[in-house]
Amino acid sequence: MGGLGKMKKWMSITLVSILAAAMLSACGSDKNEGNNAGGAAGEEKVLIMGTSADYPPYEDIDVATNEIVGFDVDIANYIGDKLGYKIEVQNLDFDGLLAAMSSDKVDFVMAGMTPTPERKKNAEFTDIYFDAKNTIVTKKGSGFKSLEELAGKKVGVQLGSIQESAATDAGNLEVVPLGKIPEIIQEIKSGRLDAAIIEDTVATGYVAANDDLEFNTIPNEGESGSAIAFPKDSKLVKDFNDVLKEMKDSGKMDELVKKWFEKK
Template sequence: MKRRNFLFTSALSAVLAVTVAACGNSGSPTAGEGGRRLVMATSADYPPYEFVDSASGSQEIIGFDVDIAEYITNELGYELEIQNIDFNGLIPALQANRADFVMAGMTPTEERKQNVDFSDIYYEAKNTIVSRQGSDLTTTESLNGKTVGVQLGSIQEGAAKEIQGANVKSLNRISEMIQELKAGRVDALIIEDTVASGFVANNPDLQFTEIPTAGEAGSAIAFPKGSELRDEFNTVLREMQQNGTMEELVNKWFGENSPAAGQEAAS
């Protein structure tokens, strides 16, 4: 299950880009010097899926999704460029032909499928409740009457709004949500387990509890409607599942020694 549930908005705020590029209006891959270039849009605030490598000082966007994208584009003979956009601007970027595909741990909900096409699901996680240590906020029922922080445009935002009596507070970035919780301005957060574990590991005053899976789940790659890239990407995704590459990347990014440890989770 993944964070992200699209809200229709025209805000396309490009915060930072590994390489700034624009796609052509045709929706086909952009031609780069010496080869074909694909622009991947993401929201690099979500370790270990995608985040800025501040620890090394490089400011490069790295993560689970980035490794998958690099593997696929290399196999298909494309150059890869990455743009960092606020999450709720990702699908509008596809619709405006500003990107060839989106990887941001995005769940292929029925609402999103009306606007974009999705690849096969490549990973599935679970939602959690993150709260301060010692609190009794460990079930959705316990959130009745509480203020619950979620990421704007996320699938967790939709899930929180279904909790009876919960006062939902939507914020732009995960690190901002953590600060709101630590400051007592929200009582709890709903975050995906793989992301929550990193933040809790670096903030021992917090705890998280898994929520039973219900409804739509899984992460997939989003493409503009009718994009021929979907079938190409699906072919490589299946190869990655069969040859063990996907398992290696899952172990790399979600294991105890993940390169994401100590990154934005500590903020």
């Protein structure tokens, strides 16, 4: 009987181990909708937002706190609060944001990004939440007001941006893509670039901080406006759109626009 008892005990331990493994497998998170989004009851749900924190006032690094702040961050946090998610922000180069999302390093991308047809091939976008215009940034007194006037000039753009596409499509510019907006500004100030194409809301801040620069607004051609990017077929697109609509209807979006784009 001793041998039979040991066998029963061994079978009991084995059965418990199998059941425990099955339960752990069943409780795995649903990767499709964000980190910890499918976690156990009471567990904090987290979404990782990919951005490029060199694009104030959309996103920038607060030198006092070393935290990423800005218009996009405030919108994301507001939506997260409404939907029950904590938003964690990850700083990456702009041209690598959609690739990071495709490889599941971030759950969504928010970086003043325009939903161009090319980007829509690999991502799904929310409705436009803010629209802006492009500008030509130059040294003060240069006076460039159109892409035609920049023919043959060295023009800086942010790598992977809609401004890079606009400059390239012009066909007669020497386009110089750079990773960060501050690099572009420095290249203009040093004389290594003749001009840059930068969104007006962003150009305003940099020109205000550099009294040797100026900018002139140029008409948008093609796609414009900023939207939030998600992986294809993400269920979160509708949820985010619903909150974006509520923000516009309630005046919350206007409040944030005034906070970030009309600062004195």
